[in-house]
Each structure stands twice: as structure tokens, then as C-alpha cells.
Amino acid sequence: MRTKRFIEPVAVTAALVLVTGLLWLTDADRYITSLVPRDHVIAAALPECDRAWPVGNLFPWDTLYKIAPIPAVLLACSAALVLLIGFFKAQFAPWRKKAVFILLLLALGPGLVINVLLKGQLGRPRPRQIVEFGGQYEFTQCWQPGTGGSNSSFPSGHAAIAFFLMAPWFVLHDKKKRWAEAFLMSGLLFGTLVGIARILQGGHFVSDILWAGGLLYLVGSLLGLFLGVYRDTSADH
Template sequence: MTDADITIERWFYSPVSGWYLGKENPWYLLYEYGNIPALLLSFGGLLALVLSFFQKKLISYRKIGLFLVAFMILGPGLIVNTVFKDHWGRPRPIDTVNFGGSETFRYAWEKGQPEQGKSFPSGHAAVGFFLFSPFFFLRKASRRWAAFFLCLGISYGVLMGTGRMIQGGHFPTDVLWSGAFVYLTGLTLYYVFRFNH
């Protein structure tokens, strides 16, 4: 996607009213509270991990708990929000001259200065995509449930990303790359944790 970023963002922007839809629900609620499901899932993993050292019946969940915690920290946390988002320097749509701002539009592959923006990639979308994390440890045990969580995570990540696009916070490519980073993190951990055996 190249100029499609600008074209799609124009659907949500009015020169008169700005990013008017972004202040409405459900987009506002998603921005404020949309991270909660993923945070609960990762907290559940942390709880299972800690309790597995005190209750023998939970030992079988220790690996899954550690996976969920590591996945959240490394994927949405370190790779998306710290390594790229804080340092890539891509201006948000709302900050570009195309939409009334002062920064020059940059393609996703064009690195800028950190102070120029935190558009690439989308942190909210990354946390949404995290909901497909059970897909990786359920692939062998239950293909049906694995497929369910994969669809859930993709759908929720796209929904969260769309909300941020509507608010002028991210371009479509920011959302797509968030999904790719989170999936590749999960896939790497899938092999590290040997869920394929």
C-alpha cells in the first residue's frame, strides 16, 4: 500500500470538522478501554505462571502462562511500542500537512526522527491482535479453538486499528504492520516454547 494510506484516511477526515467520527462511540470507548481484554488475558497468563509454583494442579499451565507473558512483553510491548513506535518517527495522519498538520507524510518504510511522530506501528492494534495468542498453543490440541482465537485476534486487531485510523492516529499500513509484528512474535515463540512437539 502506498497512496492508499492517504486515500483511506480521507474517508474519515473533514476539512471543516476534522476527525469528527473519532470522538463518537464505539471508537472513543475502544481507544480508552479496548486494551482491557488483552491485558486480562496476559494477566491470566501471569497468574497461572505464578500459581503453578504453589499448586501442583496448575503445573501443566506454567508453560502457557509464561508464553502469554513473554508474548505480551515482547510483541506489543518491546517490538511494537518500544523498538519501532518510539523510534521510527512516522508522523500520524493528524499531524501531516495532508490533514491540516505541519509534518510531511512518510511511507511506512521511510524512517524519520523520533520526535516527528509515533504512527508506525499501531500500539492499540497490536494489543488487539494479541488476542490471537491462544492460537499458537492450541494448534495441536484443538484446531477448532485455535481457528476461533486466530479469527478473534485478527478481527479485534483490525477493529482497534480502524478506530485509531478514524481518529487520525494511524494509517492502514501502521495497522497491517502491527498485525505482522505480533504474529511473527507469536510464531517465533511457538517454536521457542516447542508447542509444535
């Protein structure tokens, strides 16, 4: 079981690197973005304006963009409540470490790693900011430093906070597998839909969405190992 926990993040990293290599070689980021309907008149008059990407401002995509943080906020509030009650109710005490995990994953994943260290530093221009789509900056691949300034395209903060819905997967899948799988699938689906919304709005490339989910999963896997939230089931056999 422990060996599997170490293999999992390695396998996820390998898959992310492989897909990223294909995106680089095929220039798929720009090609997929070029398929999104745009209003060229608005783009010419108002560079970097999301109104030049009209489909992303229609239902359901605009709604997905607005509600993206809500599940994460609810999970964080629930975890904080469980943590607090765990100090007073014995039956909640075993869940305190899992609650701490949820709160730390939110702070470290969408917070520190994605929004502060990467979005705040790499400076990758968003699709609506690059020359090909009406902006003023040159296109850069994911993980390449760019000139887009802080709050840049890579990775997607909105997609990351939406993918956070999968967080209970890490603390439930040893004892409550069906619930864990439900959270994992829901998180992947919600994050993907929010990611599509951001692509349609000219806010992100496909690779921004891919790495938002991938990094969250990697941070969750490593944090779970560090905190010891996984139950060693080898003693059951």
C-alpha cells in the same frame, strides 16, 4: 509439523511485504485516509487535534479505543495466575510454559518491538500530523524514518494490544483447535476494529494497522518455536 512452523512466519512475512509494496505503489495510505470525514475548520485552527476527525470520537469507535487494552490485561493476569498456581498444583504444571509464552509475547510484541523499537524510533508522522490533513510534517511511507518524533504512527500500539487477543492461538491450536481458532478470529477482528477506530481518529494509516497485527503474529510464531510450546504431533501418526 516442525517444518510447517518454520514456513508459517516466512509466508506471513512474504504476504506483509507484498501488501506493503502495493500500499507504496498505489499511495493507498494517503488515499484511504483522505476518505475519512474531517472538520477542516478545526484542522486549520488546531493542527494535529483529533477533534478534527469527528467520526472517530463517536460510538462505537471511541469505546473501542478506550477498551483496546482490556483483553490483553485479562489474558496477562490469567497467565500470571496459571504460572503461579502451576508451582503448587501438579495439574497446572504443564501449562506453566504456555503461561510464560503469553507473558513474554506481551512484553516482546506490543511492548519491546512495536512500542519501543519501532514507534519510539522511526518517527513516522500520524495522519493528523501531515501537511495534507492539517498538520506540519511531510508524509512518509511505513518503515521510512520520519520527523514525527517518539510515539510515532508506525506501527499502531492500540491495534497491537488489541490483536494480542489472538495470543492463546499459539499455545492451544495443537490440542484445543476450536478454542485456538476462536481466539485467532477474535483477535484478528478486535484488532481490525480498533485499527479502524484509529484510522477514523486520524491516529494511524492502514499500513500501521497491518504491521501491528503482522508483527505480533511473527513475534508469536518465532517465540513459540524458541520456547518449544508447539506439540510435535508426528508421533501420533
